[in-house]
Amino acid sequence: MIIAYICYGSAHSSIVAASIHVGLLPSDRIPTFDEILSMPHYDLTDGNQIGIPFYMGIDEYDNDVYAIGAKSGRKIMMKAVRSFLKESGIGENEIMLIDTLPAIGLLTKLGGMTSRRFKIISVGRPFTVYGIIKKYNNFLDIVNKVKSRLKELD
Structure with a gap:
């Protein structure tokens, strides 16, 4: 199965959730500032990379895990993917799409907009990290729900 965590710009929430999922970030505690900054792709995505899946790793169930940015078209993109799978005769159980933006x-x-859109990285990036730390339990909840569903399917 393919697990795809989806957010606005594939720079923050989808990267964090996918990183927790594959063990790049802890699932038993709040990560440090530096641990968050050390994630692949964190706060580094350019606008031309929106819509391109970033491979984040493989989970304990042998599922490939990705992070994808879809701007404000997350729901439309998710609907299109599901429709494409159905029309292609591929079961919906082959991919799991998870919107992570509600977690932040x-x-x-504000930090993401400052860093990615306005290119004031030295100001915006620290705000994104502090925001992630503050809402980290939301990410743990999302990933734990996904893993519970995967365990049921296994």
């Missing part, structure tokens, strides 16, 4: 708060949104 205002601090990460």
Whole structure:
């Protein structure tokens, strides 16, 4: 199965959730500032990379895990993928699409806009990290629900 965590710009929330899922970030504690910054792709995505899946690793169930940015078209993209799978005769159980944007708060949104859109990285990036730390339990909840569903399917 393919697991795809989806957010606005594939720079923050999808990267964090996918990193937790594959063990790049802890699932038993809040990570440090530096641990968050050390994730692949964290706060590094350019606009031309939106919509391109970033491979984040493989989970304990042998599923490939990705992070994808879809701007404000997350729901449309998810619907299109499911429709494409159905039309192609591929079962919906071959891919799991998870919207991670609801996990973040205002601090990460403002930091992300400052860093990625306005290119004021030295100001925006720390705000994104502090926002992620503040809302980290939301990410743990999302990933734990996904893993529970995967365990049921196994």
